[in-house]
Structure formats: structure tokens, C-alpha cells
Amino acid sequence: MSKSFLIDTTLCTACRGCQVACKQWHDLPAEETVNRGSYQNPEDLSFETYKLVRMKEEIVDGRLRWLFFPDQCRHCIEPPCRDAAGDPAAIFSDAASGAVLYTANTKRLDREEIIESCPYNIPRASSDGVLAKCDMCLDRVQNGLEPACVKVCPTGAMSFGERDEITAKAKTHLAGAKKKYPQAQLLDPDDVRVIYLTAYDPMLYHSNAVAAATSFDVTRQVALRRMVRPLADLISRLS
């Protein structure tokens, strides 16, 4: 049974415990930052930052809102990055969990193509061309633990579990949220394993909060790669 996350932004306080827990579990270095006139720091995701709480101040219905969006890889059900790569030794989906995983072999891929293929602008490259992003804490998950970010969340904004449980939970949360926020919505719930719930128009939170309308459309090239994927997987395992 595959896994999924629910990130209910209506419950997020931007304590950023998730951002720290992610770095700590993955032993990622801290970035040298400056205060750019915002609490959001680092400014963006990077090869060394897989999880970033984006923070925006917006006037909605005449009232100031401080919108928090804990951004991370969505672990797409049909990941365009995987299909664009066409190299299961570099990008593959873990069969059991559905986690989309990058290896050091991403170095040999066309970096720009992979990054552009992502509907959510997630992958980031190191100086030597290796790509990195959230790995669902698969080592934790395979040992019966929650991902580090979910574990530390104090308010229940983040949850993780079997996909059917999470999709059911997402619907319950949405119904609850709608009472307070009539515009509340789930973001691309059928396409991704990291389902966000926002109170308002997702574009207010982050320009890549939802996939562009054409993102999941299949190009001829990708269709071809999908067709040969089982074979490629097999070859990859043999080599």
C-alpha cells in the first residue's frame, strides 16, 4: 500500500520545526543566510534544503493574512521528473511507498530538463550537477517511523500514512476547513502523494503551489519513455 502526506496549511503556525527536522535527519548543512527583510529563510529550496516554509503576507477579503506553505516534493503518482529522466538508476519510484527517489546518477541527466519537468519547481542541483529533493525519509518509513517533518509537527498540520487513509483524512479536513474558509481546497489531490489543503487561492501562498494546467500532459518523448520503462527498470536492476 502506498503512502501519502496531508499538509493542512490552515493548522500550520510556521514554527518551522519541520524545516529543521528535515535538515537534521538528512544531516544537511545549514546555509549561510542574511535577513532579507523576511522571516522566510533560506530564500528558496536548494540542494541542501529539501523543505522550506514559505511565508507570504496577503490581504484577503480586506483582512491581513500571513500564509504559511511548508513546501516540499509532492511525490507525484506519475512523476514527470522520472519520466523525463527515463533513467531508473537516477530517478525512480519506490514501489512500496510511492516515494520518488533521486540518486547520485542524476548527475548524468539533463539538469534543466528535469527541473523544468517538475510541475512544482522542486528539484535543485549541486554545483557538480547532482539533483536532490525530499526523499520521504524512506529510511524512516521503511522502519515504521513517520517522516521527520511529520514527527515534529506540533499542531497536526502534517500527517502521513497509507494513501487511502490520507485521502479520507484530506476530505474530512477539507469539510472542516470549509466552514471557516469557504474557498478552502485540496491541491492536485489525485496527482500527488503530498496533498496540501489551503484556505484561499493557492497562488497566494506560492506560485508553484499547484501544477500548471499542462504539467501533467504527456509529451511524445515522455510517452515513449513510459512505454519502455518496465524494460529500462529491468536493465537497471541487472546492471
Place this chain on the structure above:
Amino acid sequence: MTNHWIDIKNSDCILIMGSNAAENHPISFKYVTEAQHKGATLISVDPRFTRTSAKADMYAPIRSGTDIAFLGGMIKYILDNKLYHEEYVAQYTNAPFIVNKKFKFKDGVFSGYDPKSRKYDKSAWAFDLDNNGVPKMDRSLKNSRSVFQQLKKHFKRYNTKTVSNITGTPEKDLKQIYKIYAATGKVGKAGTIMYAMGWTQHTTGTQNIRTMAIIQLLLGNMGVAGGGVNALRGESNVQGSTDHCLLWHIWPGYLKTPRASNVSLEAYNNKWTPQSKDPQSANWWQNYPKYSVSLLKSFFGDNAHAGNDFGYDWLPKVDDGKAYSWLDLFDAMYDGKIKGFFAWGQNPACSGANAAKVRKALMKLDWLVNTNIFDDETASFWRGPGVDPAKVKTEVFFLPAAVFVEKEGSITNSGRWMQWRYQGPKPMGNSLPDGEIIFELGEKLKTIYAQGGSFPEPIRNLKWDYTTDGTYDPHKVAKEINGYFLKDVTVKGKNYKKGTLVPSFAFLQTDGSTSSGNWLYCNSYTEKGNMAARRSQEDAPNNIGLYPNFSWCWPVNRRIIYNRASVDRKGQPWDKQHPVITWTGKKWSGDVPDGGWPPMLMADGKPNPKSRHAFIMRKHGHGQIFGPGRADGPFPEHYEPLECPVEKNLLNAQRMNPTAPVFGGEADQWATCDPRYPYVATTYRVVEHWQTGVMTRHQPYLLEMQPQVFVEMSEELAKLRGIKNGERVIVSSPRAQLEATAVVTRRFQPFKLGKTEVHQVGLPWHYGWVMPKSGKEDSANLLTPSTGDPNTRIPETKAFMVNVSKI
């Protein structure tokens, strides 16, 4: 907290004011969120829109330092609209008490004020007593001299227009918040307040909380689930350290520090033991001598006996009328009157108000010992910005301390839960747990004083036996705090052997047959074991989140204090859904009741003479709407901060609190309504850092998120001052200048005080020059003034005046 963290989930309306809980007490939002999920309303009142405000159902801005005006308006609203819980107010509070005719309020001062000493003669605030010495009462609340009618009269001036002109909160917001919060006065509803240093660190700090306590009493919110007055303590163990006498004026368990005029133990006990003539007042503090003698027995063991006043003469005494608080201590140090100083687990060079003065004061010392986990601005003050090390005579010692996970012991959280922690990893290098350092220090002092010295008796006679096999043993300290039977005794027909642990403070004695290092903690470590180490996750049958067998809570594991007020006079809960205690006809069920006495009324409605009034810790047994014990008045009154943007207090003729301490030395510069410092400022914390940042600034992940000291300001102010978002600016006060990064944000808005526009800025105080390594980030406390609350003398760091300029 009168209640506890988990209990927040039971609330119908949560007011977060003087606190930014989402950022500074992030775990509390687990329970805030749970309450909201069940339909509770969350209100955030803050000078700026915070991460707490972002989650609130209702947000309103308030100019720093005007909380009494805001809350006073709510009192008036509750009274005008008769939204108070009438039976509760009439039966459980001192609203029906008759105030003596000597009590008056005129031109912003109460009767009894002496402008020369800036102090009150509180005898002018007494209650009228009947022939038996019991306060006269009018439970109908109609008597014009009753507290209730006096309260009405006092807050009559606090109309929403005046309040709005003071606070800058729009009138419509005031009215809406008053309406929502006052709705918790309905029987069965509960409102709670979560406050922190945003309320305490003012020249009116104590009265800010008093004002809210009055509101909670009027609405019947004290003692009930989801109610109470809840102080969110600033550190994990601030509650514990306060309980164990962190402050100069109290001894463990809130006993009083002896004054010079308390010449004997008898004089001391007589002075501080309240007497009540009301047979129905439990007046729990009547037990004071049992606790003071047991404390002396704990200090001095067998050396303390009736023949030598249990060693009372060995205790240090403070001069009557003199204060020894933080502000006073550093003032004396600045004047060269203090020669040696232990800065233990603290960093006053950054945490102290007017930190520039603190840093200069440290230079006057002969020696300084800093016990900490990292080097900090206090230990390194001699090489700080603008300091020539060659000119500093102070000898500095640094004792490396173990981190909290490296030592065993207890912490007591804001909810009064004493939680035992086990040792994880062993301390690194030659660092030691604080307990071990203190123990060794005591041993060394004993060796030295054995050879002589001035007044050696206190040290020589000190009982100092906290080791097992030669090693410091935190269990022995915890047992000492609980207390022992020191003789074989029979109490209530039951025998207790010498050397066994006392089961609860009800067993403590005045004759020296018991010891207890802190009566409030008596029951925490008994013959049944270490209660604080319990970890049962089972809730009590009333199912309101008490978890009575998880850790231990003072007093006697009572999770919600004043819980006798959570029931009607027949002992039935006001809130049937969330019963704290219930009278079954024979006994109380639920939480540990505030005393086991039966309810005020018997089943047939007749008064039960065996009962006691609900508020057992008060002399007269009633919640104090009229509080005649405070330094600055029995009712709260709005005064402006020492430094403020308005010439005139719109509510009375006093600009600032007439009893607040004001220091007048060369390092204590201040300026109010001064065009050089036109903007209100406040300090605060962010979730990413902790206190002065000693524990967090060395942590790269946290520094990554909040790398630099910043000053938040509105877009309007930034435009006015030509400041761009993200650029470095200078913030200046009459005391110092600080470089900071400008965060220009819509979360700050200019305040409209009548026709005047006032701007406010805010800065976190987590930074210091030692770390980050640039040395350019320093403490916002360099800017804050030397003044504070007249009761607690906590400094006024939450409202002062500054300027901001481009570099």
C-alpha cells in the same frame, strides 16, 4: 498557570494577549488547535500581527503598554451589559465586601499615597469588619461601598472611545472582542487567557494580570476547565525555579524572605501568618509556621531546634522597605557596592534591561563566575564592543555546565507539573551538572568556614548530605524537598517512622518533628516513590485531560487550582460537559479538590457550617476583585509607560504609575514625548531562538532561519524614514544605539490615537556580539530602560521609545 497546557483544549474562547504563543510556546498550539477544532474562538491582541495572529479568528492591534485600558474597557462592558456570572461573583468573590470609607480614588491616585516615598499606606484600603472581625458583606451587591459598586464606579471612565484613543485599537474591534470574550460569563462556558512577558514586563505588569483576574472572576472563569489565568513561563523550568525561591523576596514555597524587623522566629511567623475570624474561611496560610519551621529543619537538620529558634537567626535578613531585585542589584553593582557575582545559567549582558549599564556594572566587580554551556556576552564582557581588556580589573571564571539532557532531575512546567528527567548522554569534557557544581561549592565553603570567618554559623550548621557513594544524588535533593518525619510520630491514628518521607503537607508540624525543603512540593516524592517520574497516559474518569498519574503537580497533584469554584454551592459543576470536581453526596470526585470540605449548601439547600469558602488560599476565602495587597492600588488603573508617545494620560492626572521605581543615575537616561525618540518600541522573541540565544545562536540550523537582529516596522514608517526592506538601520534610545536589519511589513500598522498617528517598532532580544561570528548582532536590551513594576520590579522592556534611521 492556574490550569495547565492540556486544559486549554477545554476552552470556549482563548484570549492570547501579552503573549505570542504560536511562536514562543509552539506546543501550546496543539491544544489551542484542538479547542478551535471543537468550535472555540481564538483572539489575538498584539501590537503587531504575529504567527499567533495568523491562526486567530480575530486579531486586534494594541499600542504597547496600554493593556489595562483595553481590559478596563472590557470590565465596564461586562458590568454595563450584566454579562457577569452573578451567583459566582456574589458567592465566591469579594465583590460583596464593604470597603472602608477611607478608600478613595482621585486624580489617578488611591488614598494613602505619599508622593515623597512614592508609596502607599495600604491601611486606607481596608474592609469594614463586623463585631466578630469578619468582613461585612452584601451578597446582593447593592451597597454603594461594596467592592462590586466600587468596581463599577472605578471603571466607569473606561468607555470604548477613550480606550480606543489610548490603545489605538479601533472601537469596533474593542466592541467585538468584548462581546465574544464576555460571552464566556454564561454558566457552563469557559474563557481562558494565555499571557507571558508582554503583560509582565511593564511598570503596570502586576496590575495587567490583576485586571484580567478581575475579568475571570466576573465571568466565573476561575477554577473551571478551559478557564483560569495562565502565565506561559519563559523557560522550561521558570515555574520550578520560582517555586524554589528564584526571586529575592520569597523563600521556597512562597514563604517570605525575613525582614530585619522580624527579629525572632515568632515575630517572623506572626508577621506573615494571616489571621481570619471567619469560621468558614480555610485561610490556608494559617499553616505558615508549619512550613517555615519545616524549611528551617531542612536547612539545618539536627542543628535546628526549639532552643535556638530552629536556626532562624542564621538566615540573612533584608532591610525593611528595601528592594533587592534585578534592577536594584545591577544598580548597586554599577555603584561598586557588589564585589562578586555568580551569573549562573544566565546572560545578563544581553538579558538585562538597559544592558549597556549591566555591561558597565560588570567592570566594577572584583570577580565574576559564569556557569553556562557556551561562552557568552557576560563571560566575555571584558573583550566586548568598545571595551579595552587592559582596563578591566574583574577576574572572570567560567564553569562549563552540562546540558539539560546530560543530567538527571526535575523541571516544573508552566502548568505546575513536576516532571522527572533521566540522564541521557554523560556530560562532555569537564562540564558538570549544576547540582554537582553547587554541591561541591557548598563542600568547599564548609571546609573554609570550619576554620573561621565572619558569621560562620549558617554555613557550619547547614545540613549538606546529598551524596550517594560520594557522588551528588538528585534523588536525595528531591526527597529533601518533599520532607521527612524526623521522629516516630502518630498522626490521625497512624504511625510514621523517623526517616520516612512525609505523605503530604497536611502532616508538617511546627515542633521540629518534620522537615520539608518546600511545602508546596510535599507529596512529590513519598514512600510510594518518585511521583514526578510517573508516566501513566490514562485520564481521570471525568475525562477532561487531567492525566493525574502522569508526572506530579503542585499542590498535592491538584491539576486545576481554585477548583472549588468550578461547582455551584451544592457542589455540582457549572459546566456539566467538563466537570473538574463533583460532590457525590459523600465526597468529591474528579480532580484533587481544593480542600475536602463539603459544599457550601447541603442537599436540602441549608448552609453547611462544615464547609469552607472556595478560595482557600485567601485570608477571607474569596477571590479578590478588590486586591488591597498590591503596591500600586487595590484596583488596576491605566498609566502610561515611563517612556511613551503621549503627553497626557487620558484617564487620570498621573502620566505614569506613581509607585514605579525610577532610577536616576547617569546610566539610566530616559526620555518621554521627546521628538528625538518618536516611536514606540517593544522587544520580543521568535520561535527560532531561545532567550539571549546562548543555546540557539551556536546552532547553525536556527541561525540559518533567523541570522540577524531585526527591527520590524510598518510600510508607512519605512516610507517616512526612507528605509528599504532588508537594509541595515540604526535604532536608538536615550541609552544606546543598535544596528539591525529593517523588516518592513504590513503586520505593523500605525496606531491612530484620536487624531494623532503613532508608529511602533519591535525587535527580538535574542542576539549578542559573541555569536554569530560577525560580531555585529547585539542585544535589543541595550535600548530598554531602567524601570519596572513596583510589586515585582520586573523591568519595563515591553514599552519604551526609540528612533530608527538609515545608516
